[in-house]
Amino acid sequence: MNKGEDTMFQEKDTMYQNKKGRILFSLVLATGIFLGGFAAVEAAPVITLEKAKTMAREQGSQMKTVELTYSQAETSLAQVRSQYGLGSYYTTEDLKKDMDQLEAVIDERVNAIKLLEESIAAWKEEIAGLETGDPAAGELQKNIDQAYRDMAEYSRQVDELRPAYANMVPRYYEQKAREDQAKPQLRSAEAGLESAGDALITQPRIIDYNVEQTYLSLLAAAGQRVHQELVVQNLEKMLQREQKLLALGRSTPLSLAQAEERLRQGQETSLTLKNREESLQRTFRRQLGLPDAFAFNLAEVNLTVPGENSAIDEKMPDLTSTLTYRRYLDTLENKRKDLEDTSKSDRNNYRSAELAVEEAELNLQQTLTSLTNNYLARAEALHLAAEALRNAEFSLQNSGAALKKARQQYKLGMIALLELEQQEISFREAELKLFTARQNYHLAREAYHLAREGIDPDTASSR
Numbered sequence: 001m002n003k004g005e006d007t008m009f010q011e012k013d014t015m016y017q018n019k020k021g022r023i024l025f026s027l028v029l030a031t032g033i034f035l036g037g038f039a040a041v042e043a044a045p046v047i048t049l050e051k052a053k054t055m056a057r058e059q060g061s062q063m064k065t066v067e068l069t070y071s072q073a074e075t076s077l078a079q080v081r082s083q084y085g086l087g088s089y090y091t092t093e094d095l096k097k098d099m100d101q102l103e104a105v106i107d108e109r110v111n112a113i114k115l116l117e118e119s120i121a122a123w124k125e126e127i128a129g130l131e132t133g134d135p136a137a138g139e140l141q142k143n144i145d146q147a148y149r150d151m152a153e154y155s156r157q158v159d160e161l162r163p164a165y166a167n168m169v170p171r172y173y174e175q176k177a178r179e180d181q182a183k184p185q186l187r188s189a190e191a192g193l194e195s196a197g198d199a200l201i202t203q204p205r206i207i208d209y210n211v212e213q214t215y216l217s218l219l220a221a222a223g224q225r226v227h228q229e230l231v232v233q234n235l236e237k238m239l240q241r242e243q244k245l246l247a248l249g250r251s252t253p254l255s256l257a258q259a260e261e262r263l264r265q266g267q268e269t270s271l272t273l274k275n276r277e278e279s280l281q282r283t284f285r286r287q288l289g290l291p292d293a294f295a296f297n298l299a300e301v302n303l304t305v306p307g308e309n310s311a312i313d314e315k316m317p318d319l320t321s322t323l324t325y326r327r328y329l330d331t332l333e334n335k336r337k338d339l340e341d342t343s344k345s346d347r348n349n350y351r352s353a354e355l356a357v358e359e360a361e362l363n364l365q366q367t368l369t370s371l372t373n374n375y376l377a378r379a380e381a382l383h384l385a386a387e388a389l390r391n392a393e394f395s396l397q398n399s400g401a402a403l404k405k406a407r408q409q410y411k412l413g414m415i416a417l418l419e420l421e422q423q424e425i426s427f428r429e430a431e432l433k434l435f436t437a438r439q440n441y442h443l444a445r446e447a448y449h450l451a452r453e454g455i456d457p458d459t460a461s462s463r
Contacts, residue, residue: 044295049215052288056211057204059289066203070196077189084182092176099172102165109154109161116147116154123147180341187334194330198323202455207287209446209457214284216439219298221277223435227428228270234421235263241418303438319371322454328367332360371454378444378451385437385444392430392437399430 047055057063081087123140130137179186242259245251285294319325339353406423409415447457 044297048299055288073193073196080185080189225273232266235266317452328364335360375451378448382444382448385441389437389441392434396430399427403427
């Protein structure tokens with residue numbers, strides 16, 4: 001190696017050392033500048049994943065829609081009950097429960113009076129068999145006196161409770177007649193309220209999942225955009241090299257055209273990634289209820305949880321305990337009650353009630369099938385995500401080994417700096433793929449656990 005080549009090698013080595021700190025970046029730190037400009041990042045508030053979930057629940061449009069739906073369902077039910085002269089919340093079932101409790105209290109008091117009467121008779125017989133002045137007779141008389149007082153108190157309570165019970169009986173049958181008349185509209189309004197109530201329970205879980213999906217996608221998109229910018233820079237250098245080689249007669253116009261096409265494609269990819277990132281930002285702001293122009297920064301998320309990639313629970317969950325299945329089961333039971341209340345002599349209505357029961361049974365079976373299919377699909381997706389994660393980890397190890405080898409080759413002058421940079425880009429691409437694989441596995445696991453509870457995160461309601 002002559003002096004000029006030695007000097008050039010030293011300059012390239014110095015360039016490599018200077019570039020090393022800039023090029024070997026952390027993926028999560030790269031997301032810190034995805035809104036562009038260090039000044040903007042410093043001024044933008046940092047939103048953590050947990051904070052994002054809280055904001056989406058409290059001020060996002062999805063939860064507000066669910067709450068509004070529930071409020072409207074409450075209003076609809078109240079209107080139906082008011083239309084038929086029924087209380088807003090005090091139903092026939094509530095009245096029947098109160099009647100049963102009151103009747104039970106009356107029966108307890110009456111039974112207690114009977115027991116006291118029997119005890120008094122027994123104590124009097126004992127006193128008759130004792131000698132005059134026996135102390136035991138005095139104790140027995142005290143028991144008799146207390147029993148009479150207790151009987152008087154129980155009789156007073158019975159006298160007060162019986163009229164109250166008697167007043168409730170006609171109220172019950174009168175209200176039941178009105179509810180029977182209003183039953184079709186009541187059932188529909190009650191079903192709407194129950195469905196809206198279920199959504200109040202399940203929707204926050206779905207919101208959390210969707211926010212987490214967007215959040216992680218934004219982190220990945222930011223890293224991909226930064227990575228692609230480095231790819232474009234590398235392609236520009238390759239194009240410049242082809243131009244120089246062509247000028248020296250060591251390349252061809254075809255090679256130059258190919259280098260120009262690769263650069264053009266790389267620039268198009270950069271634009272696509274930028275547009276996707278902006279689209280995700282709009283989605284994220286909408287989920288959190290933020291203004292369109294609101295600037296923000298995302299905090300890093302650690303997805304490497306110890307034991308996270310362990311085997312999943314292969315036992316089939318009891319999907320009949322989920323909210324959705326229970327709701328369809330309630331519908332079936334109501335239809336069966338309607339059938340029992342329908343007279344067989346009314347053939348048309350009885351046949352309609354039979355068909356309603358058959359339809360409810362079919363819907364219940366279809367619901368269980370849907371819940372089962374959703375669970376099996378999520379379990380399969382989790383298996384595939386786990387396999388993809390293992391492959392990404394293996395690929396990163398191989399890429400790391402190749403990068404280490406390339407660095408040694410560069411130091412020995414066996415490869416050019418541009419080739420080393422290409423290997424570094426390949427390594428960073430493997431890092432991005434690992435991050436994406438971890439993200440996909442994490443979300444697949446979340447969706448799997450939701451499916452075990454009968455919830456499909458791709459819907460806006462309990463499944």
